[in-house]
């Protein structure tokens with residue numbers, strides 16, 4: 167017999183604002199208001215993008231989102247000619263007179279950065295160090311001179327003035343992460359860089375229990391287990407809050423008991439955590455060692471009713 171549990175639809179997109187997060191958002195908003203760009207840097211899954219989006223929302227201006235990647239170029243940022251529009255008028259109203267007027271014009275589409283700069287939007291440039299430093303150079307003129315140069319765009323005006331309401335929030339992973347470029351000092355020098363680290367177990371537990379339909383004591387089992395495994399990894403690597411949220415969501419939806427001794431729960435933890443933990447291992451039996459660590463961490467868990 168299946169017992170149907172009543173599930174509440176929790177908002178998985180919601181940013182849980184504990185006092186530390188609230189204070190950080192308030193400070194950052196003040197810096198933005200004073201005209202300084204914010205840069206959240208920290209390990210994967212620490213909550214930088216969520217913070218950046220929540221901060222952008224607080225400005226109550228339209229938000230433009232750009233994701234860094236090594237193929238991003240000035241055409242994506244400034245804009246490009248997308249094709250041609252032609253117009254032909256043939257006038258043969260009087261039979262003895264034949265008049266033909268033909269014109270072809272190129273059609274231009276603004277890039278995301280140009281649109282944000284012109285209209286005073288809040289730009290969230292997520293993982294900006296995944297774009298090539300040369301691409302990001304354009305931000306030097308925006309932040310220093312308050313202009314967006316229209317390099318190589320064939321447009322008649324050489325630059326666009328930055329709208330006074332324009333603001334930018336960057337996020338990035340530290341330099342040692344795979345696939346990121348080091349940022350030019352000149353750009354970093356113009357940003358207020360705030361380190362966003364993993365949260366402690368209490369804060370992660372509150373987030374997991376607020377976002378997923380499980381008890382706080384159950385959320386704590388998961389976040390403690392994940393934090394224990396994170397200890398096995400070097401600084402800034404290892405499983406994050408994202409892994410805790412995945413385990414909690416799947417256990418809740420699949421009705422898997424949150425019990426470290428339960429085989430289904432162990433299987434779920436292995437699937438979500440073992441590969442990530444194995445990447446931190448130096449032994450030549452990485453995956454096996456990681457799996458053993460995950461099972462050990464599961465078996466060490468205890469549910470305390472709160």
Ligand SMILES: Nc1ncnc2c1ncn2[C@@H]1O[C@H](COP(=O)(O)OP(=O)(O)OP(=O)(O)O)[C@@H](O)[C@H]1O
Pocket residue numbers: 178179180181182183187208209210211212213214215216217337338339373377407408411
């Ligand atoms: N304060 C919070 N409240 C609710 N959820 C949060 C909070 N902080 C982080 N999360 C959740 O944790 C997960 C990871 O957050 P996010 O994507 O913002 O991390 P990130 O630091 O940008 O990671 P990456 O560097 O991998 O892009 C997301 O599912 C996000 O919803």
